[in-house]
Amino acid sequence: MLKKLQTEISYFKNQTHNFQILIFTNLVYALVLPVIDIFVAAYIMRNSNDTSKVVIYQLAIYTGIPLTFLLNGLLLKYFNIRKLYSLGMMLSGVSMIIMMSLQTLDLIGIGIAGITMGLSFGLYWSNRDYLALSITNDNNRNYYYGLETFIYTIIAIVVPAAIGWFIQSKTGDDQKHNAYLIITGIVFLITVSASIVCFRGKFENPIQKQYIFFKFHPLWNKLLLLASFKGLAQGFLVTAPAMLIFKLLGEEGALGKAQSIGAILAAIIIYLIGRFSKPSDRIKTFSAGLILFALGACLNGFLYDKTGVIVFLLLLLIAKPLMDLAYFPIQLRVIDIVSRIEKRGEFTYILNHEAGLYVGRLFGAGTFLALYYVVSEDFALRYAIGIIALLQLCSIFISKKIIKEGDKLSPENEPELDLKVLEEAAVKLL
Numbered sequence: 001m002l003k004k005l006q007t008e009i010s011y012f013k014n015q016t017h018n019f020q021i022l023i024f025t026n027l028v029y030a031l032v033l034p035v036i037d038i039f040v041a042a043y044i045m046r047n048s049n050d051t052s053k054v055v056i057y058q059l060a061i062y063t064g065i066p067l068t069f070l071l072n073g074l075l076l077k078y079f080n081i082r083k084l085y086s087l088g089m090m091l092s093g094v095s096m097i098i099m100m101s102l103q104t105l106d107l108i109g110i111g112i113a114g115i116t117m118g119l120s121f122g123l124y125w126s127n128r129d130y131l132a133l134s135i136t137n138d139n140n141r142n143y144y145y146g147l148e149t150f151i152y153t154i155i156a157i158v159v160p161a162a163i164g165w166f167i168q169s170k171t172g173d174d175q176k177h178n179a180y181l182i183i184t185g186i187v188f189l190i191t192v193s194a195s196i197v198c199f200r201g202k203f204e205n206p207i208q209k210q211y212i213f214f215k216f217h218p219l220w221n222k223l224l225l226l227a228s229f230k231g232l233a234q235g236f237l238v239t240a241p242a243m244l245i246f247k248l249l250g251e252e253g254a255l256g257k258a259q260s261i262g263a264i265l266a267a268i269i270i271y272l273i274g275r276f277s278k279p280s281d282r283i284k285t286f287s288a289g290l291i292l293f294a295l296g297a298c299l300n301g302f303l304y305d306k307t308g309v310i311v312f313l314l315l316l317l318i319a320k321p322l323m324d325l326a327y328f329p330i331q332l333r334v335i336d337i338v339s340r341i342e343k344r345g346e347f348t349y350i351l352n353h354e355a356g357l358y359v360g361r362l363f364g365a366g367t368f369l370a371l372y373y374v375v376s377e378d379f380a381l382r383y384a385i386g387i388i389a390l391l392q393l394c395s396i397f398i399s400k401k402i403i404k405e406g407d408k409l410s411p412e413n414e415p416e417l418d419l420k421v422l423e424e425a426a427v428k429l430l
Helices: 002-013 017-030 033-048 051-075 081-101 107-135 141-168 172-198 218-234 240-248 252-260 263-276 279-303 306-342 346-374 377-392 394-409 419-429
Strands: none
Touching (some): 017 107, 017 141, 017 172, 033 051, 033 081, 051 107, 081 107, 081 172, 107 306, 107 346, 218 306, 218 377, 218 394, 240 306, 306 346, 306 394, 377 394
């Protein structure tokens, strides 16, 4: 076992300096992601007991993200990518401070906090996606995302359980509110630490070109459709576990325990798949994640009790990393291919990709809100996730078409030039 561990450490050390720094940066920042994804939603639920406000907060976030992607493209002309990346991470702490300072959770305050978090995510993800694209290639992207997802999954075991225990150990609303304030302070310090690590990298800005286009290669249009289906679940899936647990399992302590079930097994599976799988295995990985997600969502809708929530969370812990592990390398490979064909900068596609995600997010969150207001809160919580999960199964067929077409267009499949034929043609011309 020790020998195998040393082998994996050596394999990581053989990666480039920037590869290692980006992993370390994301490792530190990953400590705050469960807080942002889960406990902010739990805070809104605790203080308002209104799931629609959680979804509206999420919509505000997702509205801020594409606007910031666009802004980031302009800012990269004047600021180093490390500064913008770091600013994005620190703004997430600022957003939490805004949320905790609200006297009452009205829609305006929630919207401001959500937009600020959207600014944070926009700066973070746009720069992170470009850096991941620039420091990896198609051969090591499975490993990069497998390692990154392994780290996120392990942290998803410890952080929710520790925070849930910390909040649950307090008695009374005032003490629990103070616990959230302490957590917010720690989050801000962690984001500063992640920024310091980021500055150890030698990251270069993208070459500035025009990055707003309205016509793209058919292969890219297929990826945008795939992005829209991915965005369907993101519309409210980030906060759905918190809403379900708060409604059916109880308080934040149960939230932490439920998030930790099966996470160790999931982390090991994801790392091994990322480490040893080939690019040709991505469809299998993607399909497995989508099917597990659909199974968990349908079981939750059928049972809609404590058992259903726990089973759903258990399957989601495995399904979401599997989907991400396959999706991101597919996305980056398409960017490699299409940017070469259309002779455009890679950041053009990173920016445009967010538009596809945003369309899906609006539809996903809108589905929940429509069911919430037209039928009932329980009906929305029970069935919206299942509807979205079943629709997402279409992604399997879309991704197959993307990979098949991408294989035909990739540089390695272009016919080699016959020098003899060129020589004869040149003689004829002369």
